[in-house]
Amino acid sequence: MLHIVLAATLNVVIRDFSYTPMALTVRAGDTVHFVNRDSEAHTVTVQGGKIDSGGLDTGDAWSYRFTRPGKYAYFCSLHPYMRGTIVVRP
Amino acid sequence: MKRSAFLEHVAWTGAGIAYSLSAAGIFHGTAVAQTPPQAIDFVQISDSHIGFHQSANPDVSATLEAAVNAINALPQQPQFVIHTGDVTHLSKAGQFDTAKNILGKLRAPLFVLPGEHDFIGSDRKAFYEAFPADAQTGWRSWDGGGVHFIALVNVFDFENMGLLGNDQLAWLERDLRAHKVSTPIVVFAHVPLYALYPQWGWTTEDGAKAIALLRRFDCVTVLNGHIHQVVRYQEGSISFATANATAYPQPKPGAAPKPGPLALPHAALLQAIGYRNVEVQPDGRAGIAERTLG
Ligand SMILES: [Cu+2]
Numbered sequence: 001m002l003h004i005v006l007a008a009t010l011n012v013v014i015r016d017f018s019y020t021p022m023a024l025t026v027r028a029g030d031t032v033h034f035v036n037r038d039s040e041a042h043t044v045t046v047q048g049g050k051i052d053s054g055g056l057d058t059g060d061a062w063s064y065r066f067t068r069p070g071k072y073a074y075f076c077s078l079h080p081y082m083r084g085t086i087v088v089r090p
Numbered sequence: 091m092k093r094s095a096f097l098e099h100v101a102w103t104g105a106g107i108a109y110s111l112s113a114a115g116i117f118h119g120t121a122v123a124q125t126p127p128q129a130i131d132f133v134q135i136s137d138s139h140i141g142f143h144q145s146a147n148p149d150v151s152a153t154l155e156a157a158v159n160a161i162n163a164l165p166q167q168p169q170f171v172i173h174t175g176d177v178t179h180l181s182k183a184g185q186f187d188t189a190k191n192i193l194g195k196l197r198a199p200l201f202v203l204p205g206e207h208d209f210i211g212s213d214r215k216a217f218y219e220a221f222p223a224d225a226q227t228g229w230r231s232w233d234g235g236g237v238h239f240i241a242l243v244n245v246f247d248f249e250n251m252g253l254l255g256n257d258q259l260a261w262l263e264r265d266l267r268a269h270k271v272s273t274p275i276v277v278f279a280h281v282p283l284y285a286l287y288p289q290w291g292w293t294t295e296d297g298a299k300a301i302a303l304l305r306r307f308d309c310v311t312v313l314n315g316h317i318h319q320v321v322r323y324q325e326g327s328i329s330f331a332t333a334n335a336t337a338y339p340q341p342k343p344g345a346a347p348k349p350g351p352l353a354l355p356h357a358a359l360l361q362a363i364g365y366r367n368v369e370v371q372p373d374g375r376a377g378i379a380e381r382t383l384g
Contacts, residue, residue: 017348039144040350041180043210047249055180055210058144078206079349080249081291 009033014042019084028069028088035061045077130235131369133161133168136315137335140189141179146338146351154192154336156383157365162197171198174315175205175280186220205280206245229258231265237370242279244294252281252294259299274374275310282314287343292317309374334364360384
């Protein structure tokens with residue numbers, strides 16, 4: 001039997017100084033597409049790592065393919081009280 | 091010089107004058123070696139957010155330029171101009187270029203401190219390439235006109251709001267140790283050092299440790315940016331004052347659900363942005379004059 005697993009793309013929207021959904025579970029290999037729909041600039045910065053969107057202006061988007069399973073806690077480096085998590089399952 | 095005018099002159103400058111009679115019997119007045127105590131004045135600008143282009147201010151380059159022109163037109167040039175951070179909106183090379191071009195027109199010497207908007211991404215190269223004079227450790231101190239000036243950086247690690255870190259606090263402790271309690275102290279940093287409104291990140295996590303080191307001095311002035319509005323606060327001998335932006339205002343603490351840019355009609359915008367003139371008296375008291383663009 002042949003299983004074909006297609007990697008998916010999931011969305012996180014930034015609006016009103018928050019990430020929606022705040023917690024997201026994906027499969028290894030999936031891509032998460034972050035889009036800033038706020039009037040303010042934000043970032044997606046994973047804690048203690050090198051994964052960083054850089055500055056996302058209003059209307060900007062950034063995608064990242066999560067290949068390694070684990071829990072990724074991220075925040076906005078401009079407004080660090082903005083928090084989100086991506087859980088990557090094998 | 092007539093005697094009354096002479097006395098007035100002495101009173102005004104506060105200069106000590108020594109007298110002597112020369113061999114020829116001519117009366118000489120000679121200023122004594124110690125320099126007379128005089129006020130020192132400088133200008134603070136902040137939060138230019140070059141690259142921002144939303145309705146709250148569609149042309150932040152023009153308003154920064156207007157502030158620079160106004161400072162250059164002052165009848166007496168300030169000792170220096172300090173920019174307390176968020177020079178750019180998104181740390182982009184082109185934004186630093188634009189900011190550098192505009193700020194480069196200032197006639198007075200310029201100091202630039204980074205804000206968290208100048209450090210987006212994992213490295214700080216773009217900021218320090220644009221303003222290399224500040225590249226050694228980031229923080230620094232200098233003396234001028236009897237005042238001890240200290241420029242701190244509290245945006246190196248912004249994950250927990252403003253943070254100075256132990257290295258910088260240890261440096262500050264050593265830096266202050268040599269100074270008498272009567273030395274006027276002026277401190278600059280981007281993010282407010284005290285808990286002004288932590289809900290919006292308007293605080294420095296370990297700022298209380300810096301404040302504890304400053305408390306023994308007779309007169310301390312702490313000048314910040316970050317919150318795009320003037321908020322003054324007094325704690326013992328320490329006066330805190332955040333500055334207006336040159337870009338756009340933000341809501342008063344808690345006055346809106348979120349601290350996003352405050353969009354105002356153009357005339358009102360110009361009255362909410364600008365620069366400030368600071369004059370520090372020999373006793374350390376600082377007079378602050380807010381100058382708006384409208
Ligand atoms: Cu943000």
